[in-house]
Amino acid sequence: MRMNFRRSTIIMIFIAWVLSFDTMAQVKEGIYNEKFRPQIHFSPPSKWMNDPNGLVYLDGEYHLFYQYNPNGNTWGPMHWGHAISKDLVYWQHLPIALYPDEHGMIFSGSAVYDENNTSGLGTAENPPLVAIFTYHDSEAKKSGEEDVQSQGIAFSTRGRSWTKFSQNPVLSNSGRPDFRDPKVIWVNNKWVMSIAVKDKIQFFSSPNLINWTFESDFNPEWANYEGVWKCPDLFPLTLPSGEEKWILLVSVISGGPQKGSATQYFIGDFDGKTFTTDLSQIRWLDYGADNYAGVTWSNIPDADGRRIFIGWMSNWYYAQKTPTSPWRSAMTLPRELKLIGTDKKFALKSSPIDELNKLRKTSQYKYGSVISLEEPLVELELVPELNDFSISFSNIKGEIVTLNKSGDDLSFDRSNSGKVDFQNGFGAVHHVALEGLDIYQVQIFLDNSSQEIFINGGQVTLTNLLFPNESYDKVTLQGFKDKFTLHYLSSIW
Template sequence: MKSLKIGNTFIFMIILAIFITAISMNALIVSASPENDSVGLYLEKYRPQFHFSPERNWMNDPNGLVFYNGKYHMFYQYNPYGNKWGNMSWGHAISKDLVHWEHLPVALRPDKLGMIFSGSAVVDKHNTSGLFKEKPGGLVAIYTSAGETQQQSLAYSTDDGVTWTKYEGNPVIPNPGIEDFRDPKVIWYEKEKKWVMLLAAGDHVRLYSSKNLIDWEYMSKFDEGAHGGVWECPELFELPVNGDPNNTKWVLQVDLNPGAVAGGSGGQYFIGEFDGKTFINDNPPDEIRWVDYGKDFYATQTWFNTNNRKIWIGWMNNWEYAEFIPTHPWRGAMSLPRELTLKTIPGEGIKLIQDPVIELQAIRQRPNEWKDQRIIPGQNILSDMNSNTIEIRAEFEIGSATEFGFKVRKGKSEETIIGYNTDRNQLFVDRTNSGEDQFHEQFAGKHTAPLHPVDNRIKLHIFVDHSSVEVFGNTGERVITDRIFPEPSSKGVELYVENGDVQLLSLTVNELDSIWQK
C-alpha cells in the first residue's frame, strides 16, 4: 500500500504538472490570441487601417451614436458569435477624436422580445424620462426589439454607456400591424421642448412625439422619393444654409434596400421644413437626391449632442453581397466620419455637402506636393509612390483631355480607377479590375456621379485604405464610397490622363498612419 500511495502521489504530481503547464500555455495562447491582441489582429489581409471595424465577427448598421462626457460612443449591429448576420446585439466602441477607437463589451443583447435591431441614443440631461433616480440624467437608447413582430424599446445607462438597464415597460411603441417597423431615430425638438422619433415603416417614415421618451404619440408620415425597396434608418436634422445661422433648412434622410443609385442598398435625402409635426419637402416629390453614388455607404446615422457640428457615419457594405465579402475573422467596416453642411450650388439649388472630419488630419504623414504642372498621356509623376493607405487632395483645371484622375492600388494585374469624364461631367470609381470580386456577381462595376466644374476646375479628395476608397468631389458635393479587395502587394499610384492634357493646379498626397498600430 505504501508503494501504491507513492505511485499515486507520483502520478498525481505528473498530472498536476501537466495541468499547470496547460494552464500556463493556455494563458500564453489567450494573451497572444487575436481576440486579446488587437495589434496582431489588425494585420489580416483586407483589414482597414484607418476605418473602424470590429475585432472579429459580423457588424452592420451604426447605432446609438452619441457624444457624452468627452467621448464619442458608437454602438453597432453586431453578432457576437459569428461573421454572418444573426444574434443581433449592440456592439460598443468609444473615441475621443472620431479616429482612434477603443472596444468595449457588448452593450445590448437579445431578450424575450427578440433581437436588438438598430436604433439611436440621446442624452436625457433633464431626466424627462424619470429613469434616473440618483442622477439628474443620463443616456437613453431607443431600439427595435425584433421578435415575432418589430417593436420599439428603451434602455438606459447611469455609467456613461458601459452598462445598460432595459426599461421594464418595453415595448414603448408596440407594432401597429406593419411588417417592417424599425430603426427609431430620436431627436430633441427645442422649440416645443419635446422628443421626436422617426421610424421606418415599410415604404414610408412615421413621425412620433413624446415629452418623456416613454409615451409616444403618432404625428405624421413622409413617403416621397425613391421606393425601389424597403425604407430603413431614417434621419432628421437642421443645418444653416451657406453658414448663415439665420437661414436654416431641415434634412430628412432615409435608406432603401434595394433600389439605390448604384444598385442594392443606399440612401436618399430631402431638404425642406419641419414644424415639429410634419416634414415638408422643398423639392418635387419624385426628385431623388442620393447621399452617396457608390455601392458601399448605408445605414447612415448622425451623432447626438455634438453642438454646432453635424457628423455622421455609415456602414461600408451593400446588402447584395454583405455576407460574402472575403474578410476574416471580421466582416463589416464603417466609413470615415463626415461633417455635414448645406450649400447653394449654382443651377442645382441647396445641396447636402459631406466632408471627412478634420480630426483625420492627425494621422497624416509627411506630405508629398506638386503644383502647376501640365499632365499629358504617358507620364506618371507618382511613379515613385507605393502605398495602400493614402489621402489625395488634388485640383485640376480642365484642358483638352476627355478623362483624367488616379489609378490606385495598382499591381501587376489590378487597379482601381478614380476619374473624371469631361464629356459627361461625371465623376466615377471603376472597380471592374480592382482585385478579388468573384464572391458575388454584383460586386464588380463602375459607379458614377454627376459633377460639374466650378470655374472650369475639378477638386478631388480621396481616401484609399486596404479595402476601400472614398471619393469626395468638389469639396464634398458628390461622394462615391466603394469597397475593394486588391492584393496587399498592389500599392502603386498613377496620375493619368486620356486624349489630351489637363493642368494640375495642386496635388498633395499623404500616407496615413494606422489607427490600430502603435
C-alpha cells in the same frame, strides 16, 4: 415557445459575453494585420457588423454602437456592439452593450442624453443616456406573424452598462411588418421619433421617451421606393445666411445609384409634427456603392456645432460575401454634413472631419503624371487642370481602379480592381451624372480595402470597397495640375 426562446437567449447572452472579452484580448494581441483589414476605418475585432447605432456624445466621448453578431461573420442574432472615441479617429472597443431578450433581437436605433431627466430613468444630478431601439421577434416571424417589430428603450448613466426598461416595449406594433430603426431628437420641448415603416417615415412625439403619440407620415410620390425604407435621421442645419432647413436621411435596402443599398436625403421644413420638402427629385448622399444606413451623432456640444455622420461601408447586395476574415464590414470615415446652396436649390455637402488630419504621418508635394506609392495608406489632394481627367491606382499584378471624368459623366471602374468574383456585378463600372458641376478639387482616401472620394470638399462623394491582391503601388494621372499633395497615413490601431 416563449420558454424555449428565453432559454436560447440566455445561452446566446453567455456566449456573446465571453466572446466580447475574447475580442478585446485579440485587439491587444494585434490581430488588426489581416489581409484587407481596414487601417483608417473602424471595424470590429472579429465577427459580423452592420448599421451604426446609438451615436451619442457625452463627457468627451463619442459612443459608437453597431449591429453585431458575435456568433459569426454573417448576419445573425443582432446585438449592439460598442466602441468609444475621444476624437472619432482612434477607437476603444467595449463589451457588447445590448443583448437579445424575450422580446427579440436588438435591431437599429439611436441614443440621446436626457438632460432634464424627462424619462425619470436617472436623477437631476445624473441624467441618463437613453437608447431607443427596435425589437425584432424572430420566433413570431417564424410563426407567420407580421407585427414582429416594436420599440424598446434602455438607460445608462455613463454609457458603459445598460439597463432595459422593465415595461418594454414602449411603442408597440399594430400589424406593420416593417416598423423599425427609431431616431430620436429633442424638438420644441418634446422628443420626436422618426421611424421607418416599409415605404414611409412616421413621426411620433413624447414628453418622456416612454409614452408616444403618432404625428404624421412622410412619403412623397417621387422618392425612391425600390427598396424598403430604413434608418431615418431628422435634424436641422443652418446656412451661412442664418436660414435653417431640416434634413431627413432615409436609407433604402435596394435601388441605390449603383445597385443595392444606399441613402437618399430630403431637405425641407419641420414644425414639430410634420416634415415637408422643397425637393422634387431623388438626392443621394453618396454615389458610390458602399455607404448605407448612416446616421449622425446626437448631443454634440453647441460650441462645436457640427453635424457628424458615419455610415456602414458595405452594400446588402454582397455584404455577406466579401472576402474578409475573421471580421466582416467597416464604417466609413466620419464626415461633417453641411447645407449649401441658395434660392431653394439646396444640397448636402459631406466632408471628411478635420480630426482625420491626425492620421497624416508625412506630407509632401509630388510632381508628374506617374508616381510610386511607398505605403498602402494614402490621402491625395488633387486639382484638375482640364475639364476631363482620370486617376488610376494599380499594382504589380496588373490590378487597377480608375476614376474618370468625361464631359458630364464621372465614372468609377473597379472591374479589374482585385477580387471581384465573390459576387456577380461587384466589378461593375459606376456612373454619376454631374449635372454641370464644375470640379475644382479631388480628395481621395485609400485604405487596404476601400477608397473614399470627395469632389469639391464633398459636393459629390463616392465610397467603394476594393479587394486588391497586392497593395496599389502606382498612381497615374491625366488632366490634373502637375503639382499635388500626397499624405501617407498612420493606422488607427
